[in-house]
Amino acid sequence: MELVSVIVPVYKVENYLERCVHSIQNQTYKHLEIILVDDGSPDNCGKICDEFAENDKRIRVIHKINGGLSEARNFGIDVAEGKYIVFVDSDDWIDPDMIELLLRIREMHNADIVECSYRNVYKDKIIEETYCRGEIVIGDSVFALKGMLDWKYFKPVAWNKLYKREVLGDIRYPKGKLHEDEFTTYKYFYNAKKMAYVDVSKYNYDRTREDSITGKKFQASNLDACWAFRERVDFFENHNINQLQEKMNNIYCWYVAESIYKCYCYDIKDKKVDELLSQIKRDILYFGNKKVKDEYLNDLRMINKNGIKYYGKYRQQRINE
Numbered sequence: 001m002e003l004v005s006v007i008v009p010v011y012k013v014e015n016y017l018e019r020c021v022h023s024i025q026n027q028t029y030k031h032l033e034i035i036l037v038d039d040g041s042p043d044n045c046g047k048i049c050d051e052f053a054e055n056d057k058r059i060r061v062i063h064k065i066n067g068g069l070s071e072a073r074n075f076g077i078d079v080a081e082g083k084y085i086v087f088v089d090s091d092d093w094i095d096p097d098m099i100e101l102l103l104r105i106r107e108m109h110n111a112d113i114v115e116c117s118y119r120n121v122y123k124d125k126i127i128e129e130t131y132c133r134g135e136i137v138i139g140d141s142v143f144a145l146k147g148m149l150d151w152k153y154f155k156p157v158a159w160n161k162l163y164k165r166e167v168l169g170d171i172r173y174p175k176g177k178l179h180e181d182e183f184t185t186y187k188y189f190y191n192a193k194k195m196a197y198v199d200v201s202k203y204n205y206d207r208t209r210e211d212s213i214t215g216k217k218f219q220a221s222n223l224d225a226c227w228a229f230r231e232r233v234d235f236f237e238n239h240n241i242n243q244l245q246e247k248m249n250n251i252y253c254w255y256v257a258e259s260i261y262k263c264y265c266y267d268i269k270d271k272k273v274d275e276l277l278s279q280i281k282r283d284i285l286y287f288g289n290k291k292v293k294d295e296y297l298n299d300l301r302m303i304n305k306n307g308i309k310y311y312g313k314y315r316q317q318r319i320n321e
Contacts, residue, residue, distance in 0.1 A: 146247075219266070
């Protein structure tokens with residue numbers, strides 16, 4: 001049996017941690033290395049992690065100074081000994097057979113990355129991310145990247161996947177960035193020769209926490225996703241992924257305009273906004289001779305020429321019509 005390393009970054013989740021760890025301990029596939037990375041959590045998480053380790057030899061605990069989710073994941077990757085890697089966020093939990101299922105599909109199709117669907121768990125309802133029809137979809141890296149851009153078969157999130165260790169290579173999550181998986185997962189996809197997706201939910205994504213990243217309203221740190229998408233534009237061009245270049249250009253330009261509009265709606269004034277405005281000025285020149293929808297590029301030109309306030313009012317008027 002091959003060893004699977006399950007990496008769990010831990011920070012201020014004392015009310016959720018036991019549910020998460022229990023779901024990993026109770027996997028039908030038992031040959032696990034469970035790495036709990038206590039990212040300097042100020043609550044009782046560190047103590048809870050140590051108690052788990054005392055009672056389960058498969059559990060390793062790393063206590064470190066707080067450095068954020070990316071750094072915690074990176075610590076886990078660097079010490080992991082498994083042939084395969086799985087990430088689980090500490091406020092989420094997984095179904096008992098998730099790892100066994102992903103491993104079985106990996107072996108059937110010799111896939112480098114295997115992904116399942118997930119449930120969005122709210123306080124009053126559960127919403128399946130997909131139809132959960134049980135189909136298995138196989139593709140190469142470009143196929144997976146297209147699915148990611150379409151938000152279809154393969155998602156950019158880190159946590160509903162089994163990775164062959166080699167596809168991670170020396171690629172690590174960017175420290176201090178929100179949307180850290182948007183900067184990273186597509187590079188793992190690119191490294192994979194074959195990928196498999198199974199359309200059943202085995203991961204439970206907790207959306208009940210108001211203090212979580214997804215529970216907060218739009219803020220300046222959310223602009224990090226703009227930089228992640230901009231990096232993808234360059235990555236696709238530099239790696240000659242020509243069949244997806246236009247789609248990536250459109251996604252980036254659209255997302256930047258949407259983000260600027262949200263900055264207007266929430267009256268966000270921050271150096272990241274100023275940096276994005278400077279990037280827009282450069283992008284207008286860059287995309288001038290690239291394949292991109294005129295309407296998206298014209299939005300960027302309007303922002304650059306007239307500013308956030310004018311563009312925000314224009315967008316609001318367009319919505320009201």
